[in-house]
Amino acid sequence: MDSYALLIAATLNAGTILALAALGLLINEKAGVVNLGAEGIMLCAALAGFVTVVHTGSDWLGFAAGMAAGALMAAVLGVLVIWLNTNQYAAGLALSLFGGGFSAFAGIKYVQEKLPERPHFSIPVLGDIPVLGPALFRQHPLVYVAIALAVFLVWFLWRSRLGLVLRSVGESPESAHALGYRVRWIRFAAVVAGGSLCGLAGAYLIVVYTPLWVEGMVAGRGWIALALTTFATWRPARVLLGAYLFGGVTMLQFHLQGVGVEVATQFLAMLPYIATIAVLALISRNPAWIRANMPASLGRPFYPGS
């Protein structure tokens, strides 16, 4: 029982990285911009967060640095795809490749640097409940922030005026433009906000999850997050659940090995990707469903005055 409590705790921890990044990408995509640069953004943000914690000793400054790095890189992408109307897919890929290479190069000196001792967290009273405490209430604050963020986004996108404007920019930028909204700036704000969340995910990965820097240490989580937004059909609550599912599969694979259960680990390792492809195939086959969820102008440049 206790080991399952710990498995749940580990799942929440692993899922939070994916949830933060995927929620950021969801904001991007709801505004009509695809960001294939997530992997590169997360890598640069992880490095920025790590370097900051090494030199200041403050985790929270590390998170802020990760968010700033993410926002900066997303801003570059934003300028490229929103004002220069470059192809969103090509620009995003370039950003990922750049981020991977640049972080490796800039991080050479920080390979195998150490962070100060990692703090433990526990919510008073709740953390002491047997089984439930260790499973749910002894997590890093950002785990709860990710959950709150998903709830907030549900309200923001479907219940607030600003969210409606954001969605309209992703669905029909021409209409939003005709109504007098500044489409490009709204898209830009969404891209920067999304990028800073990807950055926060990268910083969480290195400050909380694995406190050491090595080249390419994000190891594909940016791409999983990207798949996850689609897997969740652009719904924040589903993104959160999907993140725990994907995080949980990885943890379950190691857990089963650890308790001596024979599993084909390779099979479990490929599950998240298989699941994403399956969902993609499903929603692609159902025009009504995909239209109800996918922002209609996703990936399309907007030319005012056209």
Add this chain to the structure above:
Amino acid sequence: MDLKKRSLLQAAALSALAASALVACGKKDEAAPAPAPTAAAPASAPAAKAEPLKIAFAYVGPVGDGGWTFAHDNGRKAVEKEFGDKVQTSFVENVPESADAERVIRDMAQQGNKLVFGTTFGYMDPMVKVAGEFKDVTFEHATGYKTGPNLNTYDSRTYEGAYMAGVIAGAMTKSNTLGVVGSVPIPEVVRNINSFTLGAQSVNPKVKTRVVWVGKWFDPPNETAAATSLINGGADILMQNTDSSAVLQTAEKMGKRAFGWDSDMTSYGPKAHLGSAVINWGPYYVKTTRDVLEKTWKASPDKIWWGVKEGAIDFVSVAADVPEDAKKKLESVKAGLKDGSFSIWKGPIADNAGKEVLAKDAVADDKFLGGINFYVKGVEGKVPGGDKK
């Protein structure tokens, strides 16, 4: 717009140039430390000073990885220290195990290096190829199995370090469950898991070992996750056969114990660290360099495999709270390995299905050790793909 575009392009070109210049600086040449001036300076200096022997090292990781590559670079420094201005060493780090390796190694030979060390398994075929092109250069490849007239392959008996770690783990465990984070299930790693277990059983017959494979040599987030699972599953002491310090750091975070691997990792988890199984490449690098300098280097058809006996493997920085008799046992194992009176792989040894793999008093030879694809009694589970013969 045109102007804008042009300046953008210029900026891009400039930054590309700057980056390549910086990368070019990344390759370091370390001049040998100047020899200390002696009181009796030779009045009649030799007519012509011999050219120093140029030696190059290709590393798979960064020198600062704290583990595998770091250990190799300490070996390089030992050569510098031993031979002073008779040698000139250089290294290239982060050389991927791909076509790049061949390019880098050929480049080393072309630059006049007469001795080239390649320090990871994946450089094997590139080195075979380049060694065929440069007959006057001596090549040394770590952990492979292909040799040639000017190419030797060398390795260290890491399983001796794993056994010594096991002795400490067996004495220190409270749950009698040990955990190992494995990289890839090749004989080398399976041998280390088994040796670790045999060492633990030598002081505590009740121990069992659980293994979690991450499928890579270097994947810190997954090494962390694997270590977490092992601890959650009841293991209180971890060992790893991966290349980062993530497992030790995870043990530190979760209040359990673990070991350093390849290099002394005390500083990565001072509270968790029980000791480090280290590889000391210095003796081999110094001997090889001397052979080349004195023109006595010989091709060896077999892998040159050094361990505690030759000073290539050691177990260091034992934690203060390890009980005295465990420390004594460790010292006696070390002494026995040094003088050859003790063999780790001596029968009777059974696999975990109960089949005897080594009969009583039989000692495993290197061929047996090189083909281990089973778990010994006490390790749980099956070697992935181990039932294929």
